[in-house]
Amino acid sequence: MTTDNAAPGRIDSLEARIDYYPTHEIAGFRLRPGKPFPFGATLVPGGVNFSIFSSHAVSCTLVLFNKGAEEPLAEILFPDSFRIGHVWSIMVFDLDCETIEYGYRMDGPFDPAVGHRFDKSKILLDPYAKAVGGRDVWGKPPNWDNIFPYRGRLVFEDFDWEDDRPLEIPIEDLIIYEMHVRSFTRHTSSGARHPGTFAAMRDKIPYIRELGINCVELMPVYEFDEFENSRRHPDTGEMLYNYWGYSTVNFFAPKAGFAATGRLGMQVDELKTLIKELHQNGIEVILDVVFNHTAEGNERGPTFSFRGIDNKTYYMLTPEGYYYNFSGCGNTLNCNNPIVRSIVIDCLRYWASEYHIDGFRFDLAAILGRDPCGAPLSNPPLLESLAFDPVLGKCKLIAEAWDAGGLYQVGSFPAFGRWAEWNGKYRDDLRCFLKGDAGKVGALSQRIQGSPDLYGWNGRGPTASINFITCHDGFTLYDMFAYNYKHNEANGEHNNDGCNDNESWNCGWEGETDNPGINALRKRLIRNAWAILMVCHGVPMVLMGDEMGRTQYGNNNTYCQDNDLNWLDWGLAAKNADLLRFAQNMIAFRRAHPALRNRYHLSNQDYMGSGYADITWHGERAWSADWSNESRVLAFMLCGRHAKSGTVCDDYIYVAMNSHWETRSFEIPMPAPAGGKWHVAVNTGMPAPEDIFAPGSEPELGDQGHFLVTAYSVVILVARHSGLNTNLVKPEEPGRTKKSKAKRK
């Protein structure tokens, strides 16, 4: 038994177990049979327990390296007695857990026709590795001849969370901010000490909080390789990367290159510190997870992990042994194979418990509902398991409910009472209405109510609908009103990449212009988008930078751009201060009004005896919405007595939307209740600062009977209900810890 206190990597004596002593010696290392569970590499007193499974390998070798070394330190062939079932496990003692890197060689058949592609010449990354070395510093060119490019590392899983845990903010109260960690602070204008990192994002938390955001959704932060398919643009010479990161190398390890301390191997602590501080500020963290494919590509791609460990288990294969490509990225993870299902569940549990992640957004989630041959399942076991998992019991589960194989499940994603969806129909309908298309008011009325046409039939409610107009895929909000067409030449694919159905409108000139009329119209349309998004039932999601008019110069697919096309220019906050102020106040408006955030669909009935239904529909004439095909105007009123299903009292809210090119007069549907007065909260037809008023400071409306809504404008009025006091307009506390309350005034 080892009792040497000075053993490398050991910092405390914890000899409590009687079986943690070496029984064998191989290649100079003292070791013993390991524990099959948990999979991966786990620090144990005096050593490390390694465990890995493969259903089809015939032998397995643990390969140890010193950090960064070209040649292995040791290769330890697992004695057959160390295998139980399909799992090889070994405990190796006296390792310095900070300097060891590990991988495996797997021996087995190479017979692609039956699905096997073993290659024992490759040293493979453990799918359960908790940290990965090899891409420690973003953009540092790798040694392409490295025999072990992505290296498993050991991590301390002892982060001191103190009293933190996931915030569990009700999903209907979230305002989600979709963002890319590197893009957020990489631009020099961010002033960050370590641009483009978790640490720099942490320094910007006050900005996120003051904007009113209570949830950030991080584009992939799993280890990916920015050099995957990297190339130079043939014309410009610009380096093009796998920048967004939708191509996973390892599902358990945070992206080292996103950590300022990645070169020290401390990315785990840095990310956890960021999450802890976000939580202290009442901000949840959702991770964008990419379980539809891996970075190994198809049969022509590299073998660095899954393919070499158990190809037939991990990937969906055609009867001939080729890769199904439902992801559009070369391969498809075999998610409804029971083993792969387990690793997905293990992974999410790990992030929820070890990193205190609040929720997950599943990229191309329709794939998760396909069987191993690719056919859609009516009752996909993986989705069901995730919905009922105890550790994930309070996590938000959000599906991108389509895939690249043509399966489109918006409104029909197997939800098991848990899953929400990126509502692609919301995006499309809102874009069409905003740019003045005819025939959209009917659809708009559904989107305003949280899409009961999509989520009402099976009782899912508005909380199933993640409402968004823009996301990382496609135009930014500014570009949506500055470009009719995509301009993706910078991606080096002759503008053939990216989608063509943008439903955008350049307002009369393609791209940047000095024309003040066009620029004013663009800004008004941006405000309209913010205004409508914030008064819809469902869960609003906004894209990083849309609050300050970020542009990608018409590029609608910036997946490969490590430059100004993606980096947030913080100078825009001053340049477009009026937009930022509008966005901030519009978020504050939503947070001030529970009537906008019901958990259940509106009934269009008066079940509170207030004299008004929870929602009523209007147009230029009160009580008479124009649903005709040529209509481009719609108004609605929310009854404050029906807020949160009638459990709280809110103001009455009246919203008039005019996407017509002419000014329209709207008749206000009723006198303000109980002798009160209507007040103007928002009028996007007015220049700043008359465009929006902070909750509680809205000026009284002069003519209480009618309102002129100028072309392409949105007006929002509020009327206090009798017996209400101004307490109602105080934004709700999103967090629950004492610290978070102390920090927010």
Add this chain to the structure above:
Amino acid sequence: MIIETKVEGANVIATVSGDIDGKTAPQVQSELLAALQAGNRLLVDMNGVSYLSSAGLRMLLLLYRQVASKKGKVVLVSVSEEIRDTMSMTGFINFFTLAETREAGLAALA
């Protein structure tokens, strides 16, 4: 790795020089713990430490916890800017009292 310890009144003063990593952390820990038999107020002068690894940070935190449980105190002195930065980004800094100079450190201990 050079570790010097001395007792000054109620204070234990330790001067550590060299890199503190997975290999040296156990030695630092055991020597500092031994020195703490003489008192529960510890000043660690880290002027000679240019590298503090993840394991080194954890050793310091364990040490801090052990001292705190005896109602003692730990102050780190002359921590390099780079190490301070790393401690900040990884959250460890919140657990420690840091001082620029030995005098300030002693004042913080009192």
